Amino acid sequence: MMTRAAVFRGVGAPLAVETIGLDAPKPSELLVKVAAVGLCRTDLHVMRGERRVAMQPMVLGHEAAGVVEAIGADVKGIAVGDHVVLTFIPGCGRCRWCAQGLHHLCAEGPRITQGPQLDGTCRRHDRDGKDVGAFCMIGGFAERTVVDQASVLAIDKDIPLDLASLVACGVPAGVGAARNRAKVKPGDSVLVVGCGGDGMNVVQGAKLAGATTIIAADIVPAKLDWAKQFGATHGVNATGEALTKAVLALTDGVGVSHSFVCIDPPATLLPAFRATAKAGNVVVTALTPDTVTEIKIPPLELFVTQKAIMGAVYGFQSPRLQIPDLLALYRRGEIKLKELITRTYSLDEVNQGYADLEAGQNLCGVIVF
Ligand code: CXF
Numbered sequence: 283m284m285t286r287a288a289v290f291r292g293v294g295a296p297l298a299v300e301t302i303g304l305d306a307p308k309p310s311e312l313l314v315k316v317a318a319v320g321l322c323r324t325d326l327h328v329m330r331g332e333r334r335v336a337m338q339p340m341v342l343g344h345e346a347a348g349v350v351e352a353i354g355a356d357v358k359g360i361a362v363g364d365h366v367v368l369t370f371i372p373g374c375g376r377c378r379w380c381a382q383g384l385h386h387l388c389a390e391g392p393r394i395t396q397g398p399q400l401d402g403t404c405r406r407h408d409r410d411g412k413d414v415g416a417f418c419m420i421g422g423f424a425e426r427t428v429v430d431q432a433s434v435l436a437i438d439k440d441i442p443l444d445l446a447s448l449v450a451c452g453v454p455a456g457v458g459a460a461r462n463r464a465k466v467k468p469g470d471s472v473l474v475v476g477c478g479g480d481g482m483n484v485v486q487g488a489k490l491a492g493a494t495t496i497i498a499a500d501i502v503p504a505k506l507d508w509a510k511q512f513g514a515t516h517g518v519n520a521t522g523e524a525l526t527k528a529v530l531a532l533t534d535g536v537g538v539s540h541s542f543v544c545i546d547p548p549a550t551l552l553p554a555f556r557a558t559a560k561a562g563n564v565v566v567t568a569l570t571p572d573t574v575t576e577i578k579i580p581p582l583e584l585f586v587t588q589k590a591i592m593g594a595v596y597g598f599q600s601p602r603l604q605i606p607d608l609l610a611l612y613r614r615g616e617i618k619l620k621e622l623i624t625r626t627y628s629l630d631e632v633n634q635g636y637a638d639l640e641a642g643q644n645l646c647g648v649i650v651f
């Protein structure tokens with residue numbers, strides 16, 4: 283069949299919305315009609331060449347939710363008509379990590395920037411017959427996609443699919459970083475540097491976990507206002523040493539129990555580290571350009587302050603456990619989803635959506651079909 287898709291054809295170029303060929307699903311795969319797909323900063327890193335992908339052309343987009351239209355003969359537990367969220371790390375089910383239920387650490391994870399499907403071949407082809415890859419084995423910026431069952435999670439049908447797309451990436455990344463990685467406790471203090479899709483979810487995750495001081499830091503004033511609606515108790519518009527100073531001033535000179543680096547780690551890690559209390563946690567949830575190969579933390583400072591620096595991908599928990607849990611929290615009114623969406627776009631407006639993201643205008647932009 284044919285489908286319209288937003289295709290990455292080269293660094294610095296806008297995504298090309300074109301009609302491509304899409305093969306039928308192989309035995310372990312499904313055909314999904316995409317209903318909504320979020321505009322995540324990770325795809326922007328790819329477009330800018332900051333996160334290298336192994337293949338061009340490639341359909342980007344990895345925060346997708348939709349409806350199953352066809353299934354391969356070996357697909358288990360998912361049926362035509364099911365509503366699904368696609369997971370940007372597959373859960374192969376066979377590796378040592380998946381065997382422990384740690385699908386966010388799946389051994390196949392490093393292959394998500396390669397382009398081909400889990401079986402190593404491609405389902406998409408352009409009009410010249412060239413193979414087209416799928417970012418994160420999803421290729422969600424498309425009307426339809428074919429994905430392996432390892433990348434699919436069925437959800438309840440009462441959840442609107444635009445909201446379901448949010449729990450494919452930013453919500454678990456942020457809420458999970460607070461709950462599962464830093465393990466924020468009641469009464470803790472938290473700093474969130476960068477209040478976009480991930481950071482805003484750290485704010486609401488920290489609130490959910492009972493943090494009583496939640497300092498949002500961003501250079502876009504509107505994001506500090508939004509952060510207060512998600513549970514931030516303070517907003518700081520500062521970077522570098524001024525950021526550290528402002529946070530220390532708000533915490534009696536002690537620093538926060540946990541800081542979260544949700545934007546530009548090369549620039550924000552050291553100020554966040556220094557704004558963190560002794561023995562506290564510094565959690566990195568954001569991508570760094572491939573070309574940046576080191577972080578600047580004086581080792582002696584790390585040693586004597588006894589802080590922990592940690593990474594968190596997918597909120598440090600299997601999306602298979604976490605996504606149903608997050609949807610239950612949403613149903614009970616304990617986390618916000620609707621309020622995360624600043625604007626919706628058509629597929630043809632994908633580049634406008636990324637321009638708005640770059641301009642700091644969006645918390646989450648979502649393409650709806
Ligand atoms: C990213 C995480 C790092 C690898 C590429 C996908 N996830 C979501 O934005």
Ligand code: ZN
Pocket residue numbers: 322323324344345451452
């Ligand atoms: Zn993402």
